[in-house]
Amino acid sequence: MSIRIAGTGSYVPERILTNADLEKMVETNDEWIRTRTGIEERHLAADNEATSDMAYEAGRRALEMAGIRGEDLDAIIVGTITPDHVFPSTGCILQQRFGAEGAFCFDLEAACSGLLFSLEVAHSLMKANKRYRRVLVCGAEKLSCITDWTDRNTCVLFGDGAGAVVLESSDDAAVPDCLIASDLHSDGSYTEILKLPAGGSRIPTSAETVANHQHFIHMAGKEVFKLAVNAMVSAGRQVLEDSGIAPEAIKLVIPHQANSRIIHAVAPRLGVPEERVFINVNKYGNTSAASIGICLDEAARGGLIEHGDYVLLTAFGGGLTWGALLIRY
Ligand code: ACO
Numbered sequence: 001m002s003i004r005i006a007g008t009g010s011y012v013p014e015r016i017l018t019n020a021d022l023e024k025m026v027e028t029n030d031e032w033i034r035t036r037t038g039i040e041e042r043h044l045a046a047d048n049e050a051t052s053d054m055a056y057e058a059g060r061r062a063l064e065m066a067g068i069r070g071e072d073l074d075a076i077i078v079g080t081i082t083p084d085h086v087f088p089s090t091g092c093i094l095q096q097r098f099g100a101e102g103a104f105c106f107d108l109e110a111a112c113s114g115l116l117f118s119l120e121v122a123h124s125l126m127k128a129n130k131r132y133r134r135v136l137v138c139g140a141e142k143l144s145c146i147t148d149w150t151d152r153n154t155c156v157l158f159g160d161g162a163g164a165v166v167l168e169s170s171d172d173a174a175v176p177d178c179l180i181a182s183d184l185h186s187d188g189s190y191t192e193i194l195k196l197p198a199g200g201s202r203i204p205t206s207a208e209t210v211a212n213h214q215h216f217i218h219m220a221g222k223e224v225f226k227l228a229v230n231a232m233v234s235a236g237r238q239v240l241e242d243s244g245i246a247p248e249a250i251k252l253v254i255p256h257q258a259n260s261r262i263i264h265a266v267a268p269r270l271g272v273p274e275e276r277v278f279i280n281v282n283k284y285g286n287t288s289a290a291s292i293g294i295c296l297d298e299a300a301r302g303g304l305i306e307h308g309d310y311v312l313l314t315a316f317g318g319g320l321t322w323g324a325l326l327i328r329y
Contacts, residue, residue: 002177003126004307005204005329006068006134006168009061010297011054012161012284012325014045019156026152033156034206036259042159042285044144050084052093054162055140056295058072059094062136062164070098074132076105077122079114079139079289081318082146083107088203090140097309098136111194112317114289115139116164116184116325123179126169138164139289146196158217159256159285163293164169176308176328181239190227193220195320228316233269235324236314240270243326247271250329252299252310257281257318259289265312288317296329305329 003256018041019030033039045054047295055078063070092104097142110117122135135201147158198214199205202284209215210225232255239249253272255263260281278295287294292313299305307329314324 001127001130001169002175003123003167003179004175004177005165005327007062007064007066007166007206008293008297008300009058009065009164010162010294011057011061013045013049013054015044015046016041017044019193024281025149026155027158028152034132036261037157037280038279039156039285040282045142045160047118049142050260051080051082051140051142052097054102054142055090055162055164056097056115057096057137058140058162059098059136061139062073066166066168068134068166070100071097071102072134073103073136075101075122075125075135076100076103076116077135077137078107079106079110080107081109081111081114081288082142092176094138102195109310110289110321111319112258112291113184113315113321113323115292116315116323117321119165119325120182120184122167123241125179127197132171135167137167139291139293141288141290143217143288146215146217149211151216152224153221154217154219157286159287161284161287161290161294163290164172165296167295178327178329179325180245180310181243181326182274182323183235183238183242184284185231185235185321187320190320193223194320199270225259225262227320228258230264231316231320231322232314232324235322236266236270236312239312239326241270245310245326249310250276250312252305253277253314254292254295255298255314256286257284257295258286258316263297270312272308272312278280300329
């Protein structure tokens with residue numbers, strides 16, 4: 001039994017916030033943002049648009065490409081750190097919207113690595129239990145609602161959006177499996193450098209936590225930067241080594257879109273030429289768990305990858321979490 005990528009989808013909200021807009025909100029400038037991050041603009045969800053609404057749109061497009069309906073799904077997994085609610089899960093909300101009555105659904109929290117972790121879990125579940133034949137995996141975030149719009153160190157970095165992938169199993173021996181190698185990691189000793197401090201059971205929400213901006217992303221950017229480069233290079237090299245596939249055979253590297261400088265530092269160390277590295281951080285900023293799904297969908301629909309191509313996905317995020325998947329699209 002093999003598992004293939006049957007469809008991809010993505011969605012970004014209509015509203016665009018440019019660097020020029022940010023210049024009016026905090027003490028920053030377009031040049032600083034472009035040269036330090038590569039970001040030119042980002043999309044922000046409407047006030048009445050939640051993470052599940054964006055995941056639904058991305059998922060709908062992925063199902064359409066796969067040629068299946070919501071009721072055909074056996075599971076829905078949503079990678080997110082900005083769920084609609086603490087509970088019920090965004091996955092359960094999607095189940096209702098898709099009419100996926102037979103599916104079991106849950107959210108997975110691994111920050112920017114959310115889609116990679118979710119794909120690995122989905123693939124393992126499908127291999128372990130043949131009853132799960134069609135699984136919808138989404139990475140979706142409304143980071144704008146946990147962004148401190150008065151903090152120039154972080155507010156220029158983030159955006160909203162969603163990406164989705166439909167995995168489908170096949171008994172046809174001629175269909176190659178989509179997951180060739182994976183290398184995923186976490187390191188809980190770095191919890192302090194990237195976190196949303198309050199609103200959980202450690203520091204419950206109070207008037208004081210709201211006043212102290214503790215419901216927003218706090219990040220030690222420089223430290224995260226260095227760790228991100230080393231971690232993505234190490235995981236990327238590991239999946240190349242494990243698979244025995246040469247860097248020249250990789251059609252496209254899709255790194256998590258946090259910062260173009262991080263991406264440009266990772267690519268040459270993997271031995272893959274720059275022109276085979278996908279970048280859209282300029283348009284969307286860092287959309288956390290959504291970023292790799294949006295890239296994969298844009299690459300597929302834009303004809304940059306075709307079924308059978310080797311694609312290296314690599315991500316890094318809060319937790320810390322990081323890893324790489326070598327897939328056959
Ligand atoms: N506009 C103008 N100046 C700014 C801005 C801004 N928006 N932000 C910071 N600065 C200033 C700083 O105050 C600092 O000034 P100082 O030297 O007088 O103190 C100066 O610019 C340089 O700041 P640095 O922090 O050294 O800038 P750096 O080159 O490291 O870039 C950045 C900062 C973009 C945040 C970078 O470190 C980065 O991208 N880090 C990684 C972020 C990341 O990948 N996060 C991933 C996960 S997110 C998640 O999981 C949800």
